[in-house]
Amino acid sequence: MDTATTPRVAVIGAGYWGPNLARNFAASPEWTLVAVCDRDEARASKLAAAVGHVDVETSVDELLARDDLDAVAIATPAATHHPLTLAALRAGKHVVVEKPIADSIEKAQEMVDEAKRRGLVLMTDHTFCYTPVVAKIRELIENGDLGDILFVDSVRINLGLVQPDVDVFWDLAPHDLSILDFVLPGGLKPEYVAAHGGDPIGAGKACVGHLVLPIGDGAVASVHVNWLSPTKVRQMTIGGSRRTLIWDDLNPVQRLSVFDRGVTLESQSATELDGDAKAAAKVSYRLGDTWSPALPEREALREMVNEFAAAIREGRPARTDGEAGLRVLRVLEEATATMNGARA
Ligand SMILES: NC(=O)c1ccc[n+]([C@@H]2O[C@H](COP(=O)([O-])OP(=O)(O)OC[C@H]3O[C@@H](n4cnc5c(N)ncnc54)[C@H](O)[C@@H]3O)[C@@H](O)[C@H]2O)c1
CATH class of the missing domain: 3.40.50.720 (NAD(P)-binding Rossmann-like Domain)
Structure with a gap:
């Protein structure tokens, strides 16, 4: 060159x-x-x-x-x-x-x-890894603003084209998975993937899908993708031990909200308690402010x-890079294998 x-x-x-x-x-x-x-x-x-x-x-x-x-x-x-x-x-x-x-x-x-x-x-x-909002989410996680990540819920549903060569997981979930791979420290490397797909219209492939995967330290991510929903939803919630964020991609006025609210186990840290004491531990709720980080407009x-x-x-x-593409594919293949009964 x-x-x-x-x-x-x-x-x-x-x-x-x-x-x-x-x-x-x-x-x-x-x-x-x-x-x-x-x-x-x-x-x-x-x-x-x-x-x-x-x-x-x-x-x-x-x-x-x-x-x-x-x-x-x-x-x-x-x-x-x-x-x-x-x-x-x-x-x-x-x-x-x-x-x-x-x-x-x-x-x-x-x-x-x-x-x-x-x-x-x-x-x-x-593509999403190049958006200002995903860059900000990565920064918030990296800086510890959210604390430890406890859960991720991602919803990507709309009235979508039934693709000729792939099911709804392979069409839509690469977005959610590539975002998780980019924002989670250490990237995407789940020990297992659970998946359920539905084909209620007889298209010959999953048109509605749910994926669940562990993301380390007891935290779990769920991804819901759907081609049959009359309403369009693009929403990801990332819950942390300090703060929780909600990314609503269809809300240009407040695309990203950070909630200073959450749940805390009172007295000792949860890891210091044994099973019974844990069950009896008092859960308290923090109710703080909500703020919306400024995001540049950039394609x-x-x-x-x-x-x-x-x-x-x-x-x-x-x-x-290609390795990021491979990490996303490993989850998609595992999801397909799970649905086909190749996994317990
Ligand atoms: N990054 C994103 O957000 C995003 C969004 C939509 C689609 N996509 C991806 O883009 C890809 C294309 O999707 P699309 O919806 O544009 O498909 P499409 O069917 O609308 O367009 C594909 C085009 O490729 C041409 N084509 C196919 N095989 C060819 C070949 N061998 N040589 C030359 N031309 C060939 C077809 O004639 C067609 O015009 C898919 O992988 C899809 O997942 C990505």
Whole structure:
């Protein structure tokens, strides 16, 4: 790559999400967008014109054979992430690929290994990890403002498109899981995952799903995802021993609230008490203020594309690298295995 100029990138996939990537690459001073590729020529042409008349490609092979290209962004369905990413890496291009990074751990591992072998950046677009609100949540946890994390409840429900290749867990839960991986100290590494999925409309896959996973020291996270809800809810509650926060992503006026309220076991710390004494310990409730941290308005994808450029320039893993994609996938695969009865 010629480091004297901005790296040149192409977006593969001009469906629903690809245009958001292309718009941000086109607007970023860190990048030169050179082409848009979709096997549907009309889609690719429309997007190429919208972002400033870049080249239109309908064949990934021809796109990857170009020598005026340093990187690609892949926004095609999940099942295509593995072959397209491997082809791009083997053609010497850095890759940012949409979530989920692949449709199995083995495939994702192969992608991560291939990138490592070739010294190329492989990044996954865990978009929420680039939002100001998630940056603030990470900071509050890191600084100890919440204390020890006791629980996380995340709800992501709406009337969603039933995806052709993945169930509701693989479609929506990567968001919640990638956020947890980013904000929890030490990232996501649960000992087990419990999952229940429902398919009440006969779609042939789970359309409603509940995931429960331990997040260390007795704390537990639950994630509820649903394509069948007439109302849209995007809410995450993170309860801590000192404070609790509620992130309501659909409330632009007060997206994040921090509650100085909680439960305390009186007298001694809970760990000093034996079983009976614990049961008898007096629980008290703290009732304090609620405040709302100021958050800058910034588009997450702008941060994401800039992070991709910085990782390439500095020769370091991106904030949401292939390993982060793998950690999310491990939970999703475990959830699928649990539902299929492969786990007790
Ligand atoms: N990060 C986010 O918040 C977010 C949001 C929505 C979707 N996504 C992800 O983006 C990806 C794409 O989702 P979408 O809703 O845009 O899908 P889509 O079906 O709307 O678009 C996919 C496009 O890829 C093209 N395509 C498929 N295979 C191709 C190939 N081999 N070569 C060239 N073009 C090909 C299709 O013609 C289509 O235009 C998925 O992985 C999805 O999970 C991420």
